[in-house]
Amino acid sequence: MLEATGLSYAYAPGRPALAPVSLAIAPGEIVGLFGRSGIGKTTLAKLLAGRLPLQAGTLRLDGVPLPATGLRPVQYLAQHPVLDMNPRWRVGRIVAEAGPPDPALAARLGVEPAWQRRFAHELSGGQLQRVSLLRALRPGVRVLVADEISAPLDAIAQAEIWRVLMTLAAERGLGILAISHDRALLGRVATREVSLAA
Template identity: 45%
Template sequence: MFEVRDLSLHQGERPLWQGLSLTIQAGERLGLSAPSGHGKTTLGRVLAGWQPAGGQPGEGSKILLDGTPLPSRGYNPVQLVPQHPELSFNPYRSTGQSLWDVWRPDDATLARFLIKPEWLSRKPSQLSGGELARIALLRALDPRTRVLIADEVTAQLDPHIQRQLWQELMRECDTRGLGMLVFSHQQALLQQVCHRIIRFGEQGEQRNTLTYHAA
């Protein structure tokens, strides 16, 4: 189980999240809905270890996986796919080199995620945002990953490709027990793919938690 306890985040003097707590069971897909500018991207970066929490978190603030704090070095089993996929890549190396540094999926797996093998010989600047998004997503699906944080990961893709990628992501959750935290402004998407959705208001207050029987 992935667990966040009493997490507070600030941007300068501005509070983004106050005392946030949530849990994600193995195989569960949790959606988080909040207004633009609320700090979802910052939250994802902190949960995946891309940046420290900063601010003054409460004494009980913890980020745990199976009751254990996440590692400060080496591979982090909580992986983030950012809204801007170019942030996942070294601009001076091919996308394949960045992918293979983490793991080497076979051709069948590339096809499942609609990735053409020739893209992997190109640098990030030579691919579209949608093409990069697919490779960034697959890079984060290393077999060691336990929790995937998906920050508007399919927003740049057409509806047909979105549907296929979400089907593959849900299959990953079901077959390997991958937990997933999904940030999206598309309420219909959250309702379709998530088991639960936590909604926050303009002032950061938690409005409600909705439970769905996702496919």
């Protein structure tokens, strides 16, 4: 169980980007997060995944603070994954950065072996999200924070990616925070939905 209590954040003194928020994500649960633009959804996502330092509140996994170093059990996936990829590396090196990928998972995600020889900018948005998922979903990862990951994709790619994620949630007990402006999507994929208040 990932438990966040009283998390808040300000990028500058006196200018809070995220009002205090508490939430919990159980193993195998897909929690949909909805809220207007600028309310702090991405800030919350980055706090949960350790991309921003905690300024206030607590963050625990099974009652224990998350590790500050090494492979983090909470992984963040952005709307535009190319921004998290070294443009000078080929996809094979990007995927292998955190260790050898799982061939079975690569097949389920539809990651083709030929992509390994390409650079990130040579892949489509849907292909890049599949590569990002393969890189993020390492053994030991317990929670995936998916920040508008299917917003730029066509309906077919969107459905394929979420079908795999829903299956992984059920099979592996992977907890997922699904952040989206699309309430219809959250209604299809989420176990329950929460909103950030102004």
